[in-house]
Structures are given as C-alpha cells and as structure tokens.
Amino acid sequence: MGLLEDELRRTLADRVASPPAVEHLADRAIAGAARLRRGRALAASLATAALVALAGGAAVAIVGDPPREHTAIPGPSASVAPVPPVAGLPTDVLVLDAAGRGWILTRDGDSVPLREAAAQAWRVDDGWLVVSADGRRLWLVTGSGSRTTLVEGESVMVSEGTAQRPGIQVAWAAGGVLRLGTFVDGRIDNPVTATGVRAASGVNLRPWRVVGETLVLAGTTIGGGLDVWDYWTPARGEFVPSGTGSANPAGLLAVLGVSGNRALGISANGPGDTSGCLGEFDPDGLVPLRSACTHTFSVGVDVGIVPSPDGRWWAVIRTGGVALYDADSVWTGASPVRTWATAAVAVGWRDGSTLFALDKAGTVVTLSAAAASPLATLPLPPHVWPVLPIPDLRS
Amino acid sequence: MAESRTGPRSLRDGPDEFRQFVAARSAALLRTAYLLVGDWSHAEDVLQTALTRTYVAWRRLGEIEAAEAYTRRVLVTTATSWWRRRWHGERPSEVLPEPAVGDATDGWLDRTELWRHVRSLPARQRAVLVLRFYEDLTEVETARVLGVAVGTVKSHCARALATLRTRLAESGVEAAVPSLAPQAGPLDQPVRGSLQEGVRDGAA
Numbered sequence: 249m250g251l252l253e254d255e256l257r258r259t260l261a262d263r264v265a266s267p268p269a270v271e272h273l274a275d276r277a278i279a280g281a282a283r284l285r286r287g288r289a290l291a292a293s294l295a296t297a298a299l300v301a302l303a304g305g306a307a308v309a310i311v312g313d314p315p316r317e318h319t320a321i322p323g324p325s326a327s328v329a330p331v332p333p334v335a336g337l338p339t340d341v342l343v344l345d346a347a348g349r350g351w352i353l354t355r356d357g358d359s360v361p362l363r364e365a366a367a368q369a370w371r372v373d374d375g376w377l378v379v380s381a382d383g384r385r386l387w388l389v390t391g392s393g394s395r396t397t398l399v400e401g402e403s404v405m406v407s408e409g410t411a412q413r414p415g416i417q418v419a420w421a422a423g424g425v426l427r428l429g430t431f432v433d434g435r436i437d438n439p440v441t442a443t444g445v446r447a448a449s450g451v452n453l454r455p456w457r458v459v460g461e462t463l464v465l466a467g468t469t470i471g472g473g474l475d476v477w478d479y480w481t482p483a484r485g486e487f488v489p490s491g492t493g494s495a496n497p498a499g500l501l502a503v504l505g506v507s508g509n510r511a512l513g514i515s516a517n518g519p520g521d522t523s524g525c526l527g528e529f530d531p532d533g534l535v536p537l538r539s540a541c542t543h544t545f546s547v548g549v550d551v552g553i554v555p556s557p558d559g560r561w562w563a564v565i566r567t568g569g570v571a572l573y574d575a576d577s578v579w580t581g582a583s584p585v586r587t588w589a590t591a592a593v594a595v596g597w598r599d600g601s602t603l604f605a606l607d608k609a610g611t612v613v614t615l616s617a618a619a620a621s622p623l624a625t626l627p628l629p630p631h632v633w634p635v636l637p638i639p640d641l642r643s
Numbered sequence: 644m645a646e647s648r649t650g651p652r653s654l655r656d657g658p659d660e661f662r663q664f665v666a667a668r669s670a671a672l673l674r675t676a677y678l679l680v681g682d683w684s685h686a687e688d689v690l691q692t693a694l695t696r697t698y699v700a701w702r703r704l705g706e707i708e709a710a711e712a713y714t715r716r717v718l719v720t721t722a723t724s725w726w727r728r729r730w731h732g733e734r735p736s737e738v739l740p741e742p743a744v745g746d747a748t749d750g751w752l753d754r755t756e757l758w759r760h761v762r763s764l765p766a767r768q769r770a771v772l773v774l775r776f777y778e779d780l781t782e783v784e785t786a787r788v789l790g791v792a793v794g795t796v797k798s799h800c801a802r803a804l805a806t807l808r809t810r811l812a813e814s815g816v817e818a819a820v821p822s823l824a825p826q827a828g829p830l831d832q833p834v835r836g837s838l839q840e841g842v843r844d845g846a847a
Binding site (some may be wrong): 252 | 662670758
C-alpha cells in the first residue's frame, strides 16, 4: 500500500473524527416514510420528476429536487385541506400538498386538484398536460380536475413544437422502444417509433426535448444525474447510438438548454471534465458548432440556460443565482448584463423581458431585464411544496 | 427485542427496531455521508433521505445487515446524485467553504491540502475513494454499492489517485516525497487496516 493511500485513509478518518450530534433521525425518517407511502413514493419519484421535468417545456428549466426549506415533514395535524388559489401569480405553478397530492395554482386565480403527486405540467388549450410523479404517465387534466391518461411508459416527455416538428411533441419510452408523436385535439397523433434506444455504454436513454427535427435523449450512469446524451432524428431512420462506449458524443459534456434549433451546453475538453466552454450544438449529431471559452460553464454549477421567447436574452441558472446574458454578445465573451442572487429552482419567461424564478423557499420572484432588483415576490401557501412553474404552450 | 436464534436478526417490529438501527449506525453513516458531500449540513440531509427510504423498504429488507447495506447504497447514490450536487451547488473547487480542521501537518503531507484535492474530485471518484479507503470495502463490495462493474471501480480509483498525485505534485509535495509515485501492487486487494476502526465502529 502506497504512502498516498495511507495518507488518504488518515485524512479521511481525521475529517470525521468529531461529527456533530444529530437528533430525531429515526422519527423524521418514519414520518417521512409515511408521507412517501401516502404520496405514492413521493421522495423517490421526485428525483425522477426532476429528471422528467427537464425533459421539455417552453422557456422553463428546472434543477434539483424540490426545496428542502419548504419540505418540513408535517406532523399529524398537517393540513389535507384543499390548497387555496394564490392571487397575482405571474405563471401557473405546480405544487404538492401535505398529503402528497398535486395541485395546479393558476395565474388566473384558480386551484386545480390533481389527486396524485405530479412531476411537471404544461398549459395547453384543453387544460394541462401533466406527468405523474413517477414519470411514467402523461395525463390531460381539465379545469375541473378530470383526468385522462394519454400515454404510459418508463418515461414520458412533453416538448414545445419546432419549425420542423410543429405542434406539441410527446415522447415516451419503455424497454428501449421510443415513440414520438404530436398532441392534437386531446390525443397523440402520428407516432413514430425507434427501437434499441440505449447509449453505446448500455445506459437507458429517456426523451429529453425536441430540438429542430431531432429528439435529444438523456440518461444517467451512477447516481441519477443526467450525464449521458444522445439523439434520434426520425427523418434519418432508426436510432443508432453515438459515442464509442464512453458517455457522450465527442465534445459534449452536458446540454443545458435550447435556442431555436440549436442545443446549448458545455463543450468538454477531455474525458473526466466537469467544466468546459459554453457551446452550441447541432442537435442532429450533437455536433459542436461554436463555443465561447471566455465563459467557463461547470456541471453542477451552471444548471440551465433558458432563452427568452424572442431569443434576445438568456437566463442562466447557476449556483447562487440567475444571470442574464445578451444572446448576441455572449459568443464574443460579454459578461452577464444582470445577475440576481435568487437561488432558483426554476426560471421561466413571462414575455420578452420579464422572467420569474421559483426559489428554494417556495417564493415566486419576478425579475426584469431592465431592473437590477426583483420586481416582486410572492410566497406560496404554507404546507405546500412547490414543484415547478408551468410553461404555457397554448396556441 | 427478541432476536432470531440463528443467523442475522430479522426485522419484525418495524418502528422500534428501526430506531435501534438508526441509533446504532447513524453516526457511522453520517461520517460516510460527510466524506461524500464535504459538508455536515448536507451530510445530514443525505443521511435523512437515505434513512427515510430505508424505512419505506424496512419490512422487505428482512435483516439488519441487509438494511445497513441498503442504507449505505442509498446514501452513496443520493450523495453522488447529479441533481443533489446541482441543488447544493457543489462543484469541484479549489476553494473550501469551511475552515481547516485539526492538526493536519504530522507526517509528510498537509492533510488539509489532501482533503481539498479529494473534495475537488468528481463525485463518483470521490465516492470510490471513500468506500475503498474509509469504509474499507473491497472492489467487489464497492461495485455492488455503486451498482457498477468492478472495472469501473478500478478505473475510478486509479484516475482519482492519479489526479491526487498530480495535484499534490503541482503543489510541490512530490519534491519532498519521492516515493509518492504509484506503488506496485494490485488494487484488487481489500484495503483493510486498523486506522479507522476506532472511529468508524463507534456508535452514536
């Protein structure tokens, strides 16, 4: 055994020589488990929900599990009463109540019950498309709360349509079989199918988002994070895994967002990288098109890029806050135009210059490209767990 | 609490036996969680998640030994979860948010510096080091916890140690310790020793 290995063992032991005392671990675990069972494996499925929730949606990106500050385990007296509507929301918001049931709070001042926990939702003409908390079912939910299951699989995705694939895109995968169709008049039309949808390393791939004519796919290796990326372009035929057994197509570390028909993310310089240059990729092939190495983006630090509806601005969600970039000058290395110290779970755009962020405490924060400070803050009701803002895909 | 007459204890009386399990093992598991995430607050968070999931699965685990293995696996998976790293903003960094702990200068190496480099490793490589060099698991046991192939454990471990050597060398340590170079010998031997036992096996 080498000196380094010996020192490593001593170092690790030293670091934990005096751990702090922690109380009530068992009681909190028991209470949490009861809540999990009531909420249909809520905690486990929310990790999945975070994965699913990144899989599409107009102008909204989310990161991480729901805010822990707002997830204090309720006691026996926790309210299971209906979640009241909230006036003045800048966007529809998906929340969970103390019993683990989902609710949609609308910006019109309505409160729509979902009866089960949900991972993500999108506003559509007929109501809302809602993904179940386990990420396996897609429902169409009306304003009265009635629910129809549209598709079911191991994972489902809803994505805004593109010029090449117009209309709301729905994808679902099971057992390596992937289907992609269009949501029309309350049903899924014209599905196309690919088989053998696994990464070259064997990792299962889930639909992430439609970009241009391509369906970007994502998977996980250890630990549940999105660290494997691939793609399927239906017009080119069957799915063929890219890469050579390593995680991703060469040059790609992570995909963080979409701008027009391009994927935005981190260009890797070499294996094992966790940081790289800001990069723009052709989704058909995940081929790097350009990069800006004056911007170092890091996995785990920079977690989402959300362009404004007109593409003028980029909201970048990163550790410690949200940064606003000018989409034109970002490629020449320009610094952020704005930075807000809002610990955002998710951000979305209300219009070309106004955005909102959902923070860890369950507060909806309204931001503007024209203002250095938040314009408004609005807390969600107590005993409610915020999940996501709901993108509006209505025509 | 009655125990089975032969073999491992079985899990029959759920809440009370679970509380006993937590009382006996949580301190050790908290230490492991800390080494995985580098912060006591986050470690508690990760451990709480792992224990909650363990209790959900309590009745089907069947045995205390299975419960601990299950908890450790959930602990490591949660700690290395990319989402959790995003959420807590953990990043490979040269800057530690917490002050150095203890006298780390006995021996040839500043252990604060070594810990800083360990923390800067990718989460999965760090997890392999913690399981191999703190938990003293074999490569096979480590692979089982992480749910990966043994070869993956070997490569993570080798890359992590190589990175540490490089960074220590860049810090000027190599000049003082020529024998820092990789030692000959198989990595597939159990890394077992006596250094941590007094710390690891202590109950809460």
